[in-house]
Amino acid sequence: MQVQVDATRRTQAGVLHGRKIIDEIKASGIEFIPCLPDIHTSEGLLRPLWRESGIRMIRVCKEDEGVGICAGLSYCGKRALLLMQYTGLLDSINAVRAVGVEYGLPICMMVGLLNKEPGVLPGESKHYGVRVVGPILDAMGVAHHVIETDADVGVIRPAIDDAYGRGHPVVLFVGGNALP
Amino acid sequence: MTMRRDEALRVLARHVTDDIVVAVYTTAFDWIAIRSSPLNYIATGAMGLGSSHALGLALGQPDKRILVLDGDGSLLMNLGTLVTIAEVAPRNLLHFVFENGTYEANGSHRTPAHGHVDFSGLAAAAGYRGCYTFDDLVTFANEIGGVLGEPGPVFITMKVEPGESPKFDYEYMHGARVREEFKGALAGPG
Numbered sequence: 001m002q003v004q005v006d007a008t009r010r011t012q013a014g015v016l017h018g019r020k021i022i023d024e025i026k027a028s029g030i031e032f033i034p035c036l037p038d039i040h041t042s043e044g045l046l047r048p049l050w051r052e053s054g055i056r057m058i059r060v061c062k063e064d065e066g067v068g069i070c071a072g073l074s075y076c077g078k079r080a081l082l083l084m085q086y087t088g089l090l091d092s093i094n095a096v097r098a099v100g101v102e103y104g105l106p107i108c109m110m111v112g113l114l115n116k117e118p119g120v121l122p123g124e125s126k127h128y129g130v131r132v133v134g135p136i137l138d139a140m141g142v143a144h145h146v147i148e149t150d151a152d153v154g155v156i157r158p159a160i161d162d163a164y165g166r167g168h169p170v171v172l173f174v175g176g177n178a179l180p
Numbered sequence: 181m182t183m184r185r186d187e188a189l190r191v192l193a194r195h196v197t198d199d200i201v202v203a204v205y206t207t208a209f210d211w212i213a214i215r216s217s218p219l220n221y222i223a224t225g226a227m228g229l230g231s232s233h234a235l236g237l238a239l240g241q242p243d244k245r246i247l248v249l250d251g252d253g254s255l256l257m258n259l260g261t262l263v264t265i266a267e268v269a270p271r272n273l274l275h276f277v278f279e280n281g282t283y284e285a286n287g288s289h290r291t292p293a294h295g296h297v298d299f300s301g302l303a304a305a306a307g308y309r310g311c312y313t314f315d316d317l318v319t320f321a322n323e324i325g326g327v328l329g330e331p332g333p334v335f336i337t338m339k340v341e342p343g344e345s346p347k348f349d350y351e352y353m354h355g356a357r358v359r360e361e362f363k364g365a366l367a368g369p370g
Binding site: 102 | 226230239240260264268
C-alpha cells in the first residue's frame with residue numbers, strides 16, 4: 001500500500017472556507033455523509049452541508065458506525081465521506097484497521113483537528129492527541145492529508161478518487177477553523 | 181423457551197430469495213452452511229458493526245431487502261446503531277438479533293445483564309417500525325413470512341441456543357474471496 005503523507009509540509013496560517021471544501025466534496029462524487037459534530041467544522045462545514053442538495057446526511061451515534069455505513073455503500077458503488085473529530089477517529093481505529101485496511105475498502109474520512117494551533121504542524125502541536133493521530137495512521141499505513149487553508153482543498157478530490165480507485169482508506173484532516 | 185439457532189435459520193432460509201443477508205460471527209457460520217449465496221455479506225470487521233454495514237447497503241440498494249443476522253454480544257457493542265437506523269428508517273431493512281446471552285465466538289462467556297435486557301424493547305424505544313420476539317420454532321415458522329413483508333426498519337429478537345456446531349472458518353470470513361463474490365453478485369451479470 002502506498003502511503004501518502006504530507007506531514008513534513010509546513011502548514012500556513014490562513015483562511016479556510018467551508019464552501020470550498022463542500023465544492024470539492026461534491027466534485028468528488030460524494031453522495032452520503034455519516035457525521036458527528038466537531039467544533040472546527042461545525043459552522044463552516046457541517047451546518048451548511050445539511051442545507052446542501054445532492055448529499056444525504058446521516059447522523060450517527062458513534063463514529064465507527066460510520067465506517068460500517070461507508071463500507072456498505074462502497075459495495076453499491078456509492079461514495080461516502082465520514083465527518084468527525086479526531087477523537088472519534090481514535091475511537092474508531094479498530095474499525096478502520098479491519099474494514100478499511102485489511103478489507104481494502106475506500107473508507108474516506110474528514111476529521112477535525114480540535115485544538116490544533118494555526119500554522120503549526122499536527123506533529124508539533126502542544127496537544128498530545130493532535131500530535132499522535134498522524135503517527136498512528138502512519139503505523140497503520142493509512143494515507144492522510146492536512147487541509148489548513150483554502151490553498152489545501154485541492155487535495156480532497158484526488159485523495160478520494162485514489163481511495164475508491166485503489167481500495168484503501170484516507171483521512172483528510174481539517175486543521176483550521178472552517179469559516180461559513 | 182428457546183429455539184435451536186440452526187433450526188430457526190433453516191426456517192428463515194425458506195423465505196430468502198435474492199435478499200442481501202448480513203450475518204455476524206457464529207450466526208454467520210451457521211447461515212452460510214445452511215444457505216450459501218454470493219449475496220451473503222459476512223465480512224463486517226469486528227465490534228458489532230454488522231448492522232451499520234447493513235444500513236449502508238440498505239441506503240445503497242433501496243430496492244433490495246437487507247436482512248441483518250446480528251448477535252446479542254455484537255449488538256451490545258454497538259447499541260447506538262438502533263437509534264441511527266431508526267432515524268434513517270430504511271424500509272428495506274430487517275434486523276434480527278440472535279440472543280443466546282453469551283459472547284459465543286469468544287468462548288461463550290456471559291453477556292452483561294443477560295435475561296434482563298429486552299432487545300426488542302430497546303429497538304421499539306429507539307423508533308423501529310415493528311418489533312417482535314420469538315422463542316419457539318412453531319410460532320416463528322408461522323409468523324415470519326408476514327413479518328418479512330412489513331416495511332422496515334423491523335427488529336426481531338430470536339431467543340436461541342446453539343445447534344450443531346458450525347465450521348468456524350475465519351480465513352474465509354475475512355478473506356478477499358467472499359468480498360469479491362459479493363461485489364460481483366451486486367454488480368450482476370456482465
